[in-house]
Amino acid sequence: EQRLAQELLTLCEAKIDAAEMDLQQHHRQLATLSDTVPLSSLGDEDDNADTTLSIGPGVNVRVARSIFDLVQHQAERLRELNDALGQARQTLEERKLIDKAKGILIKSRNITEEQAYRQLREAAMSNNKRMVDVAANVISVAEMLDG
Structure with a gap:
């Protein structure tokens, strides 16, 4: 048991030493970077991102880049959703106009909804067009005639 405990202690000390060396290496790498590093320059050169976000010493560059990429992805997704919402709103407004015009044709010509749609x-x-x-x-002609 004592030998096993000693081997475990030795292994733990070795792992701690390796972790401390990694930490020191990260600190040296961060020290070589300037006080602030634009995240957009840390990765893909073909990124068209105008956004630059600066990080300070002590920040893990990989984690910061990962967060930056995640935020960019979410912003793009929000833009796509906003565009889709705008398109849905436009389609709804167009559908309302078509339905209103059909209603005008139905009243003025005494026809069915299908016939009004076909005429449009x-x-x-x-x-x-x-x-x-x-x-x-x-609609505009009908409003002009009613007015």
């Missing part, structure tokens, strides 16, 4: 679609195709543009024209 045919007008869009024959004039080489989008349906939402034709719908907006129908």
Whole structure:
């Protein structure tokens, strides 16, 4: 038991010495860096990131770069979600215009919803316009005639 305890103690001391040497090496590497290091220069040269974030001595460069990459990835994901949300809002607004135009056609011509949709679609195709543009024209003419 004593021999096993001694071997374990020796092994622990060796591991502690190795860890201390690694720590000293990290401190030397950080000391060779300037007081602040732009994270964008620590990795991929082909990154188009304008953002530079500085770190100070005592910060693990790999961890800092990893966090920086994570934040960049999350920011890109938020931009994508914002773009998708904007597109969904635009689609909803366009759908509202088309439905309003269909309602106007249904009332004014006494036709079904399907017939109103078909008329809008045919007008869009024959004039080489989008349906939402034709719908907006129908709405503006109807408002002008009502006013």
